[in-house]
Amino acid sequence: MKHLKHQDLVAAFPYRDMRPGQAKALSLVSKVIGETDRNLILEAPTGVGKTAVGFSFLRTLENSGEGPLFYIVPNKTLVEQIKALHPSVRVAYGRSEHPCLYFPDQELTANEIPCSLLQDCAHRVDQETGETHERGAEKCPYLWHKYQAKVQGGIIVCTTAFYLFTQLFSREFKRPAGLVVDEAHRIASTIRSCLSYEITDWHLSRAIEFLDGIESPEVKHLDRFRKLMVRIVRGKTKSAAATLLEDHEIRELMDILMKIDSERMRDRIVAAIKKGAIDVKEKRDVLRRVEALVYDLGRYYRSFEFALPSAERHPLNYTFAASRKELADNQRVQYWLTIKAYYVAPLIRKLLSPRTLAYSATIGDPDIFGYETGIKGAFHSLESEFPKDRTRIFLPTDTPNLAVKERKKGEPARVIRRLVRAVIALKRKEVRSLVIVVSERERQQFLGISAEEGLDVISYGNGTPARIAALRFKEGEGDALLGTCANYGEGIDLPKGLAEAIFVLRPGYPSPMDPATQFEERRFGSMRWRLWNWRIMIEAMQARGRNIRNERDRGVTFFISQQFRRVVFAAMPKYLEESYRGQQTLDQCIKEAKELLL
Ligand code: SF4
Known part of the structure; x- marks a missing residue:
């Protein structure tokens, strides 16, 4: 890794005037990250102008040819704010922000379509070459946007959720050469909410019905899973609204999940679509849910696994059961399990760059912050410049x-x-x-x-x-x-x-x-x-x-x-x-x- 020099950080600073807090922060960046390769955690009150500090840090790395470089924030509103402050950054949005072109007569976004099952989509952009599946076809806006973010480099500003899924699950970007975590006190709760899953009786029943229609052999296991889940939830929620599952109940569910081959299930659906045996337009909604299920089955299994203690660690997740006694007219779900990620610190550590700058107006006790978020490093609290x-x-x-x-x-x-x-x-x-x-x-x-x-x-x-x-x-x-x-x-x-x-x-x-x-x-x-x-x-x-x-x-x-x-x-x-x-x-x-x- 190249040295991060103070004069380069100052040269990359985006404004003519620098506030005292910004000068102090930049010298900390050069000392801590530049000279010792440790993470820097800054408690920077409102008014210090921390966004410009993060920008200078990443721009300096960009100027010396390093990448990829990420600036992550908890939500889209903040992505827009950063873009407005520093228009030269590149923003990367998730599927919900891009239209899907598969059905030209329908206004759908890329998250409303079972995209991974529609292998024949002419607009699909190859993430290695940037070419469309069908030569000359209009490019899928979501995939094209992502491809450009990968090849054109620069500073990419995105939500924590986008970063989590593209870094950790789909592994589409290399490990970043520089990372800024803004509003760092929220990273653990944001990741927890990204990694929470609900398994409901109604959605399982719909998926089973659909898979039965294409004679998928996985149906029998999925049906056993649903029945066991309903039995467990019923038993647990007689006296309480929501109750944690016991280890033996989680193991029983895992035993069945292990038997489901989600790849085979997916191939069967893709083949049925190819043969024209499924009307994609009519079945779009159920296909979208089945697609999510195919992806999530593996995650359910891993999440259950993390909900059990092992010889080396305490449980990292928890699962609870909940139910409704009666269904109102507009309600369909009666029994469900919720899997919640809890201890996400090890996972966040995997997402960090060797050069990470994390800041927030409120860090509090850096030890507890480190325990909760996994972000450890040199901690400094800057003074407010407000009277x-x-x-x-x-x-x-x-x-x-x-x-x-x-x-x-x-x-x-x-x-x-x-x-x-x-x-x-x-x-x-x-x-x-x-x-x-x-x-x-x-x-x-x-x-x-x-x-x-x-x-x-x-x-x-x-x-x-x-x-x-x-x-x-x-x-x-x-x-x-x-x-x-x-x-x-x-x-x-x-x-x-x-x-x-x-x-x-x-x-x-x-x-x-x-x-x-x-x-x-x-x-x-x-x-x-x-x-x-x-x-x-x-x-x-x-x-x-x-x-x-x-x-x-x-x-x-x-x-x-x-x-x-x-x-x-x-x-x-x-x-x-x-x-x-x-x-x-x-x-x-x-x-x-x-x-x-x-
Ligand atoms: S690849 Fe095709 S189906 Fe998928 S989101 Fe893009 S346009 Fe829609």
């Missing part, structure tokens, strides 16, 4: 502890009413608020009390998606935006006075009923609290950052439940400590907030 006197973090002394075991009768309704009144008091001074709760029930309570108290709240529901509700609020509707942490805890920016006050009701510790919680209890015992507290800290700091996006913004955050006392101060980077107020009543906090924000 500290324009922000406050309040943890009032006279609000209740809302932990389920601690909360008093009448809570959280009582404290929610106080919050509604606090939001109204701020509104009188032209200060709008973002209110973050944990559960849907709390959201409904807040809406009900707001109606009684005369507060104009914008929220989602009744056909309005969370994104649209946020947009309406940004355009000036309402005095407060309300949502759960899952919807508005991160990823929503409310700068320039859009919501100068943020209220966070309580931390979202996992529910004891959740199979993930049951798994973590079994797996970690009392150590699980360290991990949960780390996640809560990250959540709290992410929520705090929603209203301060540039140096002119002012903003205050109120953490309401006393549960936050354990985590908020500990989570705070040093530079924020002087903005913390933990010894005042809620009224005193509101008073100080008004003075600051006027």
Whole structure:
């Protein structure tokens, strides 16, 4: 590997002026990655301008002829943002972003078609040569886009999901010479959600029916698998909504899966299509599902395997059963298994480049970050360049502890009413608020009390998606935006006075009923609290950052439940400590907030 020199990083910097945090970050990149070949993990608060640092790092490698180079982010919105900031990068999108040309009279995207089974598609682009299956045919937009990303090189910006599937499963790109992981605190949860599978009775039945029609010998095993799955789920869900599977149940399912030859199943379908025995247009939907099943069978097996402990390791995944007692008119699935990837750190390590730069505004404890994400290396926390006197973090002394075991009768309704009144008091001074709760029930309570108290709240529901509700609020509707942490805890920016006050009701510790919680209890015992507290800290700091996006913004955050006392101060980077107020009543906090924000 060539040396990564500081002057080359500076020369590749995309802007004329460099902020102090960017200069510091570039010198860390050259020292840590350039001289010692270790990964660099940066906690870089909003405003440091970390995207330009990542860009300079990758551009320097590109200038010295290295590749491939990837910049990965959790979602498509962020891909677009990076492209807007640095138009010279190349973006790579997944199938859902490209049209399929197979049926010219239908407007389908490339993820809505059983592509791998349609071997005769004239538009298919050979990934080695760039030629179409039929000479002169229009090129499949998805495959052509991917081919170009491979051959033309440069900096490729894509989602974590795209990177995971093309690097690890289809192995279409070489190991990257340089990798930037943006929003690095989210990589483990993003990968977990990519590697979760649902196996349902209804989808299996449809696949069995279809395969029976083409006399596939795999039908008998698949049917045995379905029957066993239904029996296990029925037995387990008599008394609980969702329950973890026991090791012996997983082994029984694996024994049957092992007998299914998915390659043979696939060949049989391709041959039937070739012979014209299947009307692809009419059967597109079921074919798409069977195609997914053919691919996923191998993954189910491996995922089950990882759900069992071995001599060398604890389980990495977990599987739980769930069912519905009755089916409503629009429901088809009654029994299902969910396989969830849990410990994804070893897998993430496989995805890293020998030169990886990972950053986020919230890393917290680098040891737990390393355990959760597998990304280990030199850690540095950069100072915020925003004026500290324009922000406050309040943890009032006279609000209740809302932990389920601690909360008093009448809570959280009582404290929610106080919050509604606090939001109204701020509104009188032209200060709008973002209110973050944990559960849907709390959201409904807040809406009900707001109606009684005369507060104009914008929220989602009744056909309005969370994104649209946020947009309406940004355009000036309402005095407060309300949502759960899952919807508005991160990823929503409310700068320039859009919501100068943020209220966070309580931390979202996992529910004891959740199979993930049951798994973590079994797996970690009392150590699980360290991990949960780390996640809560990250959540709290992410929520705090929603209203301060540039140096002119002012903003205050109120953490309401006393549960936050354990985590908020500990989570705070040093530079924020002087903005913390933990010894005042809620009224005193509101008073100080008004003075600051006027
Ligand atoms: S290769 Fe053909 S079938 Fe597959 S997505 Fe492209 S156009 Fe559609």
